[in-house]
Amino acid sequence: MQYSTENLINIYGSGQGLPTAKQWETLLSGDMNSPLTVVNFFKFSDRADSTLISGKEMAGREAFAVYVKTSVPKVSQVGGHFILRGIVEGSLIGDNSTQWDIVAIGQYPRREYFFKLFQDDEYQKAFKFRQAALEKQDVFLVSTV
Incomplete structure (x- = not known):
């Protein structure tokens, strides 16, 4: 599966007890x-x-x-x-x-x-x-x- 900020937000959401878009991006930007x-x-x-x-x-x-x-x-x-x-x-x-x-x-x-x-x-x-x-x-x- 190709991960993207958009994909993760669609599944889990963003903000209010969930990662913000920027936090999802931080997670994605690391070396897999x-x-x-x-x-x-x-x-x-x-x-x-x-x-x-x-x-x-x-x-x-x-x-x-x-x-x-x-x-x-x-x-x-x-x-x-x-x-x-x-x-x-x-x-x-x-x-x-x-x-x-x-x-x-x-x-x-x-x-x-x-x-x-x-x-x-x-x-x-x-x-x-x-x-x-x-x-x-x-x-x-x-x-x-």
Whole structure:
């Protein structure tokens, strides 16, 4: 599959808890053959956004658990792995303006493998639960050369 900003926006959207067009472009501009680490910080909403998950009423944590049930095995299936998935205890340094609930760090031997997630139909469906679950998230792309 040829990836483009337009294609990714058509499938996943852009802005408001999703990458902006510029952020999608940053992801696409990297060397597809080089390693990539993805660092995720997640803050749950009290209630999941039911409009994103076919009207289902659930807590943010519950919706995120639905996402995790699909996403964790999918990361392995595409050739990646998690080096860390954990609950944040608290802040040691910094202003702690956002008290994150979970941190997850995934590694992919090739950036191209990360894109395989975006192609997967089951992952695309599960991703809606991620969107619905979160009040806030920060996701960083780290080149590991």
